Amino acid sequence: MPILQIEHLKKYYGKAPQHVKALDGVSLSVGKGEFVAIVGTSGSGKSTLLHMLGGLDRPTEGKVMVDGNDIFAMSDEKLTIFRRRSVGFIFQSYNLVPILNVLENILLPIELDGGTIDQQYLDEVIRALGLQEKIYSLPSNLSGGQQQRVAIARALATKPSIILADEPTGNLDSRTSQEVLILLKQLSVKFHQTLVMITHNESIAQAADRIIRIEDGRLAGDSGPGERADRR
Amino acid sequence: MKKPKHDPKSRGSSFIFTVMFLLAVFIYTTVIALAGDLNSTLLGPTILFIATVLLLAFMHNRSLQRQLNAMMHAVEQMVDGAMHGRRPSFLFEESRLSALEHRLFRYIEINQASEQSLEAEKNSIKALLSDISHQTKTPLANIMLYSQLLAEQPAADESSRQLVSQISAQSEKLEWLIASLVKLSRLESGMITLQTAPVPVIQTVSRALSQVYTRAEAKGITIRTDCPAQITARHDPQWTAEALFNLLENAVKYTPAGGTITVHAESNEMFTRIEVADTGIGIPAAELEHIFKRFYRGKAARDYEGVGIGLFLSREIINLQGGFMQAVSAVDAGTRITVYLPQS
8 A cells, every 4th residue: 555645746836827837747656665766857846746745835736645644635733743743854954953962853853742752762763873972962063974864863753654855965975975875775674664765866866666757847757666675 | 841732622621611610719709708798707718718729629630630641651651662562561450541551462462463473484484495405405415426426437428428517517506506595594584693793894805805716816807905904894704704705706707807806995984885896797777676686687697607696695694784785887897786884
């Protein structure tokens, strides 16, 4: 059963007839546990698509179904809660809170949700990302790769079922990019998460099980549901 | 830590209750005050009484809220515990919470039971594989022995000798395949645990290289290594050497005479990477994503010896150590396989 299903998704900015078609009728379905890379040039609509998937922005037309529920049929308040619990976001610019230390940054989404902290899970995530010795450091004292690893830990903290990553390695050199990518992939397999990643870098996209191409707001290519050769 | 917020519905109803309660107290006070003609002796006890009622109501409300919070907290911990398969506390109490806990663990038990039966099925398949491998060993050794004896027969003519040597070659291949399958099934079923420790990779690399060196030399292939002695990785030297050997063996096999194989190691933030690059025939892009699959062999690879298990076994070994393997290739230019091993 697909975890994400997109039907004829359209997003127009501005008023007709001068409107800009950021997305122009995209239909797609992503299976549970899949690792999908969305590639396309800048302005192709890939970021808009990712924002719709995470409920950050409402479409002009069309549906996004997560686990069979139409997320845009929800009220704004419910959508916010859905986002906080089911979706983990990772951005190119890390978006860490500079005055909070690593641990506080990671715990932030849990505290926003008012939930209890699952220490065992948290330790596992921190260890897997190699952040044990950095938990009391401030983000400004970390390298780019380390900051992005903190952002990954934060995205995983609420145990989301979907991870959405927008150019997660965009600010990193190619070696660190590889490492961050490997960690993302390993963790999403370990915690049974679906990973959707935007990138304009073809070699980064190669790590995915499936590559989807977006051009001018339309689906321009889909390598098809990937085989889970390395997922166990 | 912040307290969980109440949902709007319950907040609304508790607000109405508060207003109604305060209103009732207010009306009562007014009636008493008017009825007693503002009798000063009555005023004192009335104010005291009202204050006590308000305080008690407030305290009761607080204690209810605290109970609710404690219960929600217990439920959350229970669910988290259940996700990690921790045992329930089993406080058999006459409470709804205890009943809920019991139900939740029944549900988890049922899930675990179906998981266990799947696991048992998987294990029986592994056992079968292991049995087949084990039981074929002796007959196979016999076939090889007899074919050797046959080859030594003075009466045999040239064509018979050739057939006999074919039998030997095929038997050897079969023996190697079975040995690999045994290794795989043992690794997969956890019969072998990898002993990982942060140690220098240079010994591991040299161990793998020593096993292919003569073959590479015979084919006129140059092997270059660039592996600084201080580079370490958390790995099991014996098994990792086996994984690297498989990569190197492939590199030697698919690189034409006069080619070069480069082994390069370097450390980064999280991983140590070991690259094995060759100048061989390369792998077409369409086949690249399949090369790590069990028994997969590329079209061009069919002209070479092999069964397509080496890369699968290598990746299994690397993955079990928390590592990762990646391949980049271009047809007629060469292949580069990168092994990532965690540093700590």
